[in-house]
Amino acid sequence: MKRNIVLIGFMGTGKSTVARAVATRLDRPYIDMDMLIEEREGMKISDIFAEKGEPYFRQLERTLTQELSQKENQVIAPGGGIVLNPENVSDFSRTGLVICLVADPETILHRIASDTHRPLLERDGDKMQHISDLLEKRRSLYEAIPLRIDTTRLSAREVADRVIALSLG
Numbered sequence: 064m065k066r067n068i069v070l071i072g073f074m075g076t077g078k079s080t081v082a083r084a085v086a087t088r089l090d091r092p093y094i095d096m097d098m099l100i101e102e103r104e105g106m107k108i109s110d111i112f113a114e115k116g117e118p119y120f121r122q123l124e125r126t127l128t129q130e131l132s133q134k135e136n137q138v139i140a141p142g143g144g145i146v147l148n149p150e151n152v153s154d155f156s157r158t159g160l161v162i163c164l165v166a167d168p169e170t171i172l173h174r175i176a177s178d179t180h181r182p183l184l185e186r187d188g189d190k191m192q193h194i195s196d197l198l199e200k201r202r203s204l205y206e207a208i209p210l211r212i213d214t215t216r217l218s219a220r221e222v223a224d225r226v227i228a229l230s231l232g
């Protein structure tokens with residue numbers, strides 16, 4: 064069995080697209096944590112936030128992290144807020160290679176501009192401002208992850224190439 068590959072990073076840094084590509088190329092199972100949570104709860108992430116609250120969602124993420132980090136061979140894309148509980152990152156690091164994808168705020172805005180399913184960015188006001196504020200609040204949490212790939216000027220395929228190279232190295 065091979066250790067997990069876990070792609071952490073802010074919304075719009077390419078986690079899901081790249082993780083799916085890496086999983087296909089390495090012929091490994093792809094796990095999108097938000098999708099799995101939606102399936103198990105029978106609710107969209109935005110409805111979970113609206114009806115049950117963010118702490119409830121964070122607890123679901125925590126429990127799922129504990130479950131997934133006990134298995135191997137998977138390529139995992141957690142939601143962007145997984146770093147809010149540093150125990151999630153240490154759990155994933157025990158059985159997996161944890162890589163942080165980063166991108167500049169303009170690129171993030173561009174990539175998620177047409178999406179409406181991210182409750183933390185759907186508040187009134189300027190989306191760019193929400194992105195910058197949240198990035199700033201979480202900066203030290205993302206920076207604490209030593210392996211990082213700046214995806215700003217790379218295609219998903221190029222990012223996947225780098226992730227695979229890191230996983231082989």
Ligand code: S3P
Pocket residue numbers: 072073074075078079097108141142143144145180181182183
């Ligand atoms: C969140 C990111 C989202 C999703 C939820 C909260 C966050 O996932 O888990 O909306 O706190 O950054 P993506 O990073 O896949 O958009």
